[in-house]
Amino acid sequence: MAKKISIDPVTRIEGHLRIDCEVDNGKVTNAWSSGQMWRGIEVILKGRDPRDAWAYTQRICGVCTTVHAIASVRAVEDALKMEIPLNAQYIRNLIIGGHGIHDHMVHFYHLCALDWVDIVSATTADVQETAKLGQKLSDWKGNSPQEIKAVQDRLKKFIASGQLGIFASGYWGHPAMKLSPEVNLLAATHYLQALEYQRKINQMVAILGSKTPHVQNLAVGGVSNPINPDNPANLTVQKLYQIKTLIDEVGDFINQAMLTDVAAIGAFYADWTTYGAGVLNYLSVPDMPMDTKGTQFALPGGYIPAGDIGQFAPLASQREKTLHEGIKESIKHAWYNGAWDRSPYDEETVPDYTGYDYDKKYSWVKAPTYLGKPAQVGPLPHVVAMYLAGHEPTKTYVDNTLKTVSAIAGATVGIDALHSTIGRIAARVIRCAVLHDNLGAQWQALIDNIGKGDYTTFNTPVFPKGEQRGAGFHEAPRGMLSHWIVIDNGKIKNYQCVVPSTWNAGPRNDADELGPYEASLVGNPVADPELPLEVLRTIHSFDPCIACAIHLVDGKKTPLGKVKVL
Amino acid sequence: MSDGVLNRRALVLGIGNLLIGDEGVGCTAVAELSRRYTLPASVECVDGGTAGFELLPMLDGKDHVILIDALRDEREPGTVIMVENEHVPKAFLNRTTPHQLGICDVLAAAELTDALPGHLTLYGVEPKRLDVGIGLSPEVEAGMEKVISAVVEQLRHSGYEVRHNGIESEH
Numbered sequence: 180m181a182k183k184i185s186i187d188p189v190t191r192i193e194g195h196l197r198i199d200c201e202v203d204n205g206k207v208t209n210a211w212s213s214g215q216m217w218r219g220i221e222v223i224l225k226g227r228d229p230r231d232a233w234a235y236t237q238r239i240c241g242v243c244t245t246v247h248a249i250a251s252v253r254a255v256e257d258a259l260k261m262e263i264p265l266n267a268q269y270i271r272n273l274i275i276g277g278h279g280i281h282d283h284m285v286h287f288y289h290l291c292a293l294d295w296v297d298i299v300s301a302t303t304a305d306v307q308e309t310a311k312l313g314q315k316l317s318d319w320k321g322n323s324p325q326e327i328k329a330v331q332d333r334l335k336k337f338i339a340s341g342q343l344g345i346f347a348s349g350y351w352g353h354p355a356m357k358l359s360p361e362v363n364l365l366a367a368t369h370y371l372q373a374l375e376y377q378r379k380i381n382q383m384v385a386i387l388g389s390k391t392p393h394v395q396n397l398a399v400g401g402v403s404n405p406i407n408p409d410n411p412a413n414l415t416v417q418k419l420y421q422i423k424t425l426i427d428e429v430g431d432f433i434n435q436a437m438l439t440d441v442a443a444i445g446a447f448y449a450d451w452t453t454y455g456a457g458v459l460n461y462l463s464v465p466d467m468p469m470d471t472k473g474t475q476f477a478l479p480g481g482y483i484p485a486g487d488i489g490q491f492a493p494l495a496s497q498r499e500k501t502l503h504e505g506i507k508e509s510i511k512h513a514w515y516n517g518a519w520d521r522s523p524y525d526e527e528t529v530p531d532y533t534g535y536d537y538d539k540k541y542s543w544v545k546a547p548t549y550l551g552k553p554a555q556v557g558p559l560p561h562v563v564a565m566y567l568a569g570h571e572p573t574k575t576y577v578d579n580t581l582k583t584v585s586a587i588a589g590a591t592v593g594i595d596a597l598h599s600t601i602g603r604i605a606a607r608v609i610r611c612a613v614l615h616d617n618l619g620a621q622w623q624a625l626i627d628n629i630g631k632g633d634y635t636t637f638n639t640p641v642f643p644k645g646e647q648r649g650a651g652f653h654e655a656p657r658g659m660l661s662h663w664i665v666i667d668n669g670k671i672k673n674y675q676c677v678v679p680s681t682w683n684a685g686p687r688n689d690a691d692e693l694g695p696y697e698a699s700l701v702g703n704p705v706a707d708p709e710l711p712l713e714v715l716r717t718i719h720s721f722d723p724c725i726a727c728a729i730h731l732v733d734g735k736k737t738p739l740g741k742v743k744v745l
Numbered sequence: 746m747s748d749g750v751l752n753r754r755a756l757v758l759g760i761g762n763l764l765i766g767d768e769g770v771g772c773t774a775v776a777e778l779s780r781r782y783t784l785p786a787s788v789e790c791v792d793g794g795t796a797g798f799e800l801l802p803m804l805d806g807k808d809h810v811i812l813i814d815a816l817r818d819e820r821e822p823g824t825v826i827m828v829e830n831e832h833v834p835k836a837f838l839n840r841t842t843p844h845q846l847g848i849c850d851v852l853a854a855a856e857l858t859d860a861l862p863g864h865l866t867l868y869g870v871e872p873k874r875l876d877v878g879i880g881l882s883p884e885v886e887a888g889m890e891k892v893i894s895a896v897v898e899q900l901r902h903s904g905y906e907v908r909h910n911g912i913e914s915e916h
Contacts, residue, residue: 238763374857381802393792393796
């Protein structure tokens with residue numbers, strides 16, 4: 180008989196996500212995804228100056244700070260039909276790329292890997308065997324027996340202290356954990372090293388963005404970084420070379436540790452290439468604009484309906500009509516007043532909580548559609564689109580990764596394997612490598628342009644009387660993000676954010692079709708409904724982020740110990 | 746050294762979401778602290794927002810880290826509590842999120858990489874209003890004033906020269 184399980188909250192994610200599944204005979208037969216918290220950014224922005232919106236939107240979410248700032252300035256720039264100086268495009272692209280690499284690295288190692296890698300088992304591994312395995316897989320300098328031994332000692336000490344801390348929510352010893360102690364230890368070693376490399380790439384973002392976690396250098400019309408090769412207060416040649424060094428250091432880790440780790444996990448968990456495909460309408464936008472008008476992009480994007488690569492429809496720019504007119508959001512199953520299906524420009528945000536009802540309304544997340552269909556967004560749709568568009572670095576990384584997987588698994592693994600839980604994770608790591616590859620090109624383009632004597636970084640926005648509408652798109656780490664603005668006499672009249680996790684975590688739409696999380700869970704195995712690790716694997720593969728950023732230290736969940744009341 | 750603390754460095758880190766009412770108390774507190782006082786170069790004052798791992802490098806080389814955050818502990822709104830060192834919660838437990846990693850989670854990662862400061866203080870303010878909107882409730886604002894005074898006193902006690910700018914609360 181079917182048994183209903185409810186995971187609330189799903190751990191290791193941003194915000195509050197609740198997943199309900201019907202499990203029958205060890206398989207998920209139906210699923211519901213529910214965002215349990217209301218984000219009302221739109222309400223805060225009404226009546227404000229459109230030039231300030233980005234500073235507010237980057238506070239929506241703890242991880243997506245930069246991306247909401249980028250989408251916001253692009254929305255206003257689209258409404259005003261502005262051109263952006265080349266230097267500003269390149270500086271933004273460097274920030275976008277650096278942030279994306281940081282995000283993918285943290286997701287892969289610190290969120291997702293623990294669903295597949297058993298940290299406790301790693302403490303029983305043979306150090307020499309682990310080092311041998313590491314050296315067989317790649318030339319990574321961090322695979323020395325000394326380094327691996329140090330990590331194992333650290334883990335042993337940490338676990339022996341009885342305070343699992345960072346690892347307390349893992350499913351250690353679960354029957355679905357299949358890696359050998361040595362593979363576990365190798366991955367754990369890179370888990371710790373990744374903490375160091377995520378710092379380096381974030382340092383690059385901090386140099387350009389003036390301040391992290393919230394960048395300060397954006398402006399509607401460009402960036403506020405004054406370029407002056409000689410003045411140390413500005414973006415100097417010395418700072419630019421510091422950035423280049425950081426980019427290079429991170430590259431070795433991505434290419435020699437991260438790509439091999441994901442190939443190894445993919446090969447050892449080959450059965451997971453058959454689960455978790457879900458919605459096969461893939462949507463992504465081109466990003467990294469390389470000209471002032473936003474007509475040329477370093478990374479392509481587009482739409483693939485029903486997983487049919489023959490129907491791949493590339494999007495030439497972020498301002499294409501089909502994109503701006505093809506997106507709607509339905510609230511039939513979301514806790515807002517009414518039952519409409521509308522363009523984000525024409526939405527209203529009137530919350531109306533009516534309780535959790537599987538058949539009616541059950542989420543704060545709206546259900547977006549593209550050309551009337553639900554769509555999956557994220558690194559997987561983006562990597563497939565770039566591959567089909569013939570983007571050479573993407574093709575190289577995809578083909579090489581599949582080759583490595585095939586070699587470890589001892590069987591040919593083709594590109595179809597990407598349409599799965601494990602494929603979604605692999606695509607994220609591949610995208611990380613593609614972003615890194617592109618960082619070098621953006622850096623060079625900036626240096627060359629400054630070398631020509633162009634120091635412009637900002638065009639002044641002018642707000643005409645009357646109403647303007649604009650949508651700002653960005654291919655963010657979790658997928659296509661869009662901000663929609665209606666400006667009336669220079670003030671914000673309406674503002675909507677359609678975030679990647681709205682696309683993926685959304686509930687059923689107007690036609691009652693399942694959203695990507697929901698669809699991807701159907702058919703998923705569940706060995707033990709009390710310990711639904713397999714459900715978490717598929718949900719975590721999307722890198723969920725419900726973007727509400729409630730960030731309270733909760734004294735009741737974690738006993739505070741000795742407290743002094745002031 | 747002019748600040749009288751040889752080679753020691755401190756960080757005051759406000760955490761929270763400015764868009765969710767009292768959740769923004771940590772961010773507002775550090776903004777007010779740096780507006781009203783002149784801090785020596787050895788004291789860094791940072792609005793950490795809702796960030797996670799991006800905060801890790803800020804802990805580097807600090808002897809004392811003072812955190813200010815909204816802290817729900819079922820007390821009267823505006824109540825300020827102070828927790829020190831090992832009593833600052835470090836466990837990820839059910840709240841592990843690499844994105845909006847709670848500050849406890851950042852500390853756990855710091856512990857794992859030996860980057861934990863020698864002295865750790867958390868000031869928590871019990872929130873009242875957690876709806877979407879900008880601004881603190883009067884109770885939490887009063888709590889924030891207590892926190893600012895306590896932080897200034899604590900820094901001075903450790904020998905950091907914290908000078909008042911003559912600017913008072915506007916509220």
